[in-house]
Amino acid sequence: MNSLSLAQVLQPGMEQSETEVKKTVLKLEHVNIHYGSFQAVKDASFEIYEKHVTAFIGPSGCGKSTVLRSINRMNDMIRGSWIDGKILFNGHDLYDDQVDPVLIRRRIGMVFQKPNPFPKSIYENIAWGARINGFKGDYDELVEQSLRQAALWEEVKDKLKQNALRLSGGQQQRLCIARTIAVQPEVILMDEPASALDPIATGRIEELILELKNNYTIVIVTHNMGQASRVSDHTAFFMVDDKRTGYLQEYAETEQLFLNPQHKKTEEYISGKFG
Amino acid sequence: MNDLNGQTAFGHAADVSSLMEKRRRNGLVWHIVFVFSTTLAVLFLILLVFSIIDSVFGYAVLRNDVEPSALVAGKDSVSAFSRSELEDTARTRLSSGILRRVEYDKPIAERSDKDLVSLIEEYVVKPKVLKTWGFWGSLTERKAIETYIAENEGSYATFRSWLTPSFIMADQSADPLRAGIRTALLGSLWIILITFVFAFPIGVGAAIYLQEYAVDNRLNRMLQLNIFNLSAVPSIIYGLLGLAVFVRFMEPVTSGSFIMGTVDNTANGRTILSGGMTLGLLVLPIIIINTQEALKAVPDTLRMSAYGVGATKWQTIWYQVLPVSVDRILTGTILALSRALGETAPLVVIGASTFISVDPSGIFSKFTTLPIQIYQWSARPQGAYRNIAAAAIVSLLILLLLMNSAAIYTRDKITKKKRLEA
Numbered sequence: 001m002n003s004l005s006l007a008q009v010l011q012p013g014m015e016q017s018e019t020e021v022k023k024t025v026l027k028l029e030h031v032n033i034h035y036g037s038f039q040a041v042k043d044a045s046f047e048i049y050e051k052h053v054t055a056f057i058g059p060s061g062c063g064k065s066t067v068l069r070s071i072n073r074m075n076d077m078i079r080g081s082w083i084d085g086k087i088l089f090n091g092h093d094l095y096d097d098q099v100d101p102v103l104i105r106r107r108i109g110m111v112f113q114k115p116n117p118f119p120k121s122i123y124e125n126i127a128w129g130a131r132i133n134g135f136k137g138d139y140d141e142l143v144e145q146s147l148r149q150a151a152l153w154e155e156v157k158d159k160l161k162q163n164a165l166r167l168s169g170g171q172q173q174r175l176c177i178a179r180t181i182a183v184q185p186e187v188i189l190m191d192e193p194a195s196a197l198d199p200i201a202t203g204r205i206e207e208l209i210l211e212l213k214n215n216y217t218i219v220i221v222t223h224n225m226g227q228a229s230r231v232s233d234h235t236a237f238f239m240v241d242d243k244r245t246g247y248l249q250e251y252a253e254t255e256q257l258f259l260n261p262q263h264k265k266t267e268e269y270i271s272g273k274f275g
Numbered sequence: 276m277n278d279l280n281g282q283t284a285f286g287h288a289a290d291v292s293s294l295m296e297k298r299r300r301n302g303l304v305w306h307i308v309f310v311f312s313t314t315l316a317v318l319f320l321i322l323l324v325f326s327i328i329d330s331v332f333g334y335a336v337l338r339n340d341v342e343p344s345a346l347v348a349g350k351d352s353v354s355a356f357s358r359s360e361l362e363d364t365a366r367t368r369l370s371s372g373i374l375r376r377v378e379y380d381k382p383i384a385e386r387s388d389k390d391l392v393s394l395i396e397e398y399v400v401k402p403k404v405l406k407t408w409g410f411w412g413s414l415t416e417r418k419a420i421e422t423y424i425a426e427n428e429g430s431y432a433t434f435r436s437w438l439t440p441s442f443i444m445a446d447q448s449a450d451p452l453r454a455g456i457r458t459a460l461l462g463s464l465w466i467i468l469i470t471f472v473f474a475f476p477i478g479v480g481a482a483i484y485l486q487e488y489a490v491d492n493r494l495n496r497m498l499q500l501n502i503f504n505l506s507a508v509p510s511i512i513y514g515l516l517g518l519a520v521f522v523r524f525m526e527p528v529t530s531g532s533f534i535m536g537t538v539d540n541t542a543n544g545r546t547i548l549s550g551g552m553t554l555g556l557l558v559l560p561i562i563i564i565n566t567q568e569a570l571k572a573v574p575d576t577l578r579m580s581a582y583g584v585g586a587t588k589w590q591t592i593w594y595q596v597l598p599v600s601v602d603r604i605l606t607g608t609i610l611a612l613s614r615a616l617g618e619t620a621p622l623v624v625i626g627a628s629t630f631i632s633v634d635p636s637g638i639f640s641k642f643t644t645l646p647i648q649i650y651q652w653s654a655r656p657q658g659a660y661r662n663i664a665a666a667a668i669v670s671l672l673i674l675l676l677l678m679n680s681a682a683i684y685t686r687d688k689i690t691k692k693k694r695l696e697a
Contacts, residue, residue: 114576132584
């Protein structure tokens with residue numbers, strides 16, 4: 001909580017108008033995540049704002065991916081994982097007994113580290129998610145719109161029937177983003193989306209993220225601090241204690257965190273002293 | 276790299292070269308061992324194929340009860356008889372009892388020439404097999420064959436294939452020259468159909484549960500271990516199980532009386548349904564394990580990406596996991612069914628018929644299968660039975676090949692369609 005208030009104190013660095021429209025989409029309150037008897041993350045509390053890009057950075061094993069996956073209940077898939085604390089999505093607790101994780105994932109989409117399109121056609125990759133969600137509209141239009149938004153339309157419009165696995169890695173990752181968009185989520189979670197890509201493909205993904213932020217709330221985990229500073233508005237820096245439990249060290253607006261870190265650990269990490 | 280003492284970066288030069296020499300020698304020994312075992316395996320396979328083929332073709336020395344030339348002067352074979360000669364011979368030479376039965380089935384005047392020829396051959400000419408030679412023997416032992424014919428008055432040799440279309444189409448008979456495998460072939464096909472219908476859905480369903488749904492606890496681990504053990508249980512044990520459960524305990528169901536009231540046959544539960552379900556039990560663990568392996572091979576990232584777009588567990592399995600693993604599942608099933616097709620012991624235990632004259636007509640019929648038929652024939656002392664056993668083996672192999680190619684063709688068609696859609 002301390003770091004959060006810190007970020008708010010340091011607000012004057014931003015334009016006045018932008019701070020006023022900031023709306024909280026996701027609110028984490030004292031989130032602890034465990035795998036069996038091992039505690040992976042302790043006491044994480046912060047907010048994620050609508051149509052902003054929030055980056056999670058930190059050394060390996062600090063729990064940033066774990067926190068990301070807990071936001072759309074992907075951790076449910078891992079045997080023995082459990083969580084306490086609250087994650088509020090537009091004010092509703094995602095871990096309430098009444099909540100169906102499947103419906104959460106339809107509103108909070110996810111893009112993975114390694115591009116993992118379905119072994120089907122490009123068209124089907126995008127249409128499938130909508131179809132299982134009971135989409136009734138024009139599929140051709142949906143596919144085109146989604147591909148356009150993911151900046152992939154021009155490259156694939158003549159080969160929509162082709163197997164998606166024949167695309168390059170960067171194209172596959174943009175297809176995965178298009179696939180996520182097609183379900184029309186509010187939030188897109190990205191787990192190191194560019195770590196398996198070459199620098200040019202990475203650049204395109206970053207451009208795309210900046211583009212998408214006009215319509216979606218984006219949370220991105222990244223190992224690349226340059227990437228975090230280029231694409232994100234807010235950055236959460238996670239650290240790991242001597243029991244290998246991750247915790248939130250500092251959360252602030254990106255510019256603030258990179259230019260004027262409040263913690264020694266943050267400063268050391270962003271200057272490359274460890275990680 | 277050498278300094279003055281013969282020292283290299285990897286050690287002393289002499290040591291290094293002796294080490295490499297040793298390693299090469301070791302490599303060579305293993306290489307020879309592997310080549311030797313491969314060669315041995317291939318040799319045995321060739322031997323197997325040759326010994327089967329050898330029995331299928333060759334000379335048979337026959338002797339007729341009545342020579343065709345004694346029936347109609349100047350004609351050496353019944354098939355050379357004219358229509359009137361055929362009818363006359365049939366009317367005059369058949370014993371009165373057989374003639375009455377034949378006329379009752381279908382009057383002689385209405386029967387085809389071919390039909391009459393086989394009637395006369397069966398009841399009048401009555402060729403008997405005295406001795407047979409294999410293919411190799413037919414080529415190398417001409418002298419012995421000739422001597423044998425000379426010693427046995429009225430005998431003659433014909434070079435024949437024991438595997439003929441009529442061998443496939445004929446029903447069972449005590450005479451090796453007339454016996455065929457039709458009933459056994461139909462029995463095998465029926466059995467395999469029931470096995471598939473019974474074991475495939477249950478096996479795949481169980482595998483999906485164990486692999487995708489079951490949580491990792493002690494109970495499920497026990498279950499898994501036992502499935503592995505079951506797949507190694509000798510097949511005759513499954514026969515005992517089938518006898519106790521399907522034939523005895525479930526007799527009202529397996530004999531059909533449950534559905535059709537009283538059934539007037541003597542099957543008493545020893546039906547195709549019982550046999551098929553027994554073999555179904557036998558291959559069930561194999562199908563489960565194969566399907567589980569197929570599902571395991573599907574990367575978790577695929578499941579994650581499906582969940583990521585809001586798919587339910589079942590949607591993920593049905594639309595993403597199964598289409599990717601279907602060809603492996605089918606391959607496993609084909610192998611399992613091939614095993615079932617060749618099984619003898621469990622069917623003998625549940626009481627499959629060894630000699631039936633009627634074709635199986637449904638799942639409540641008595642049955643025999645090709646392996647049982649082969650076993651029966653090969654156990655007889657007369658030489659000609661060995662030849663028809665070999666012919667039946669070839670038929671079984673051809674059936675297996677056909678079944679597998681059909682299954683592989685279907686599988687490839689499914690995967691190809693998948694790829695095109697894909």
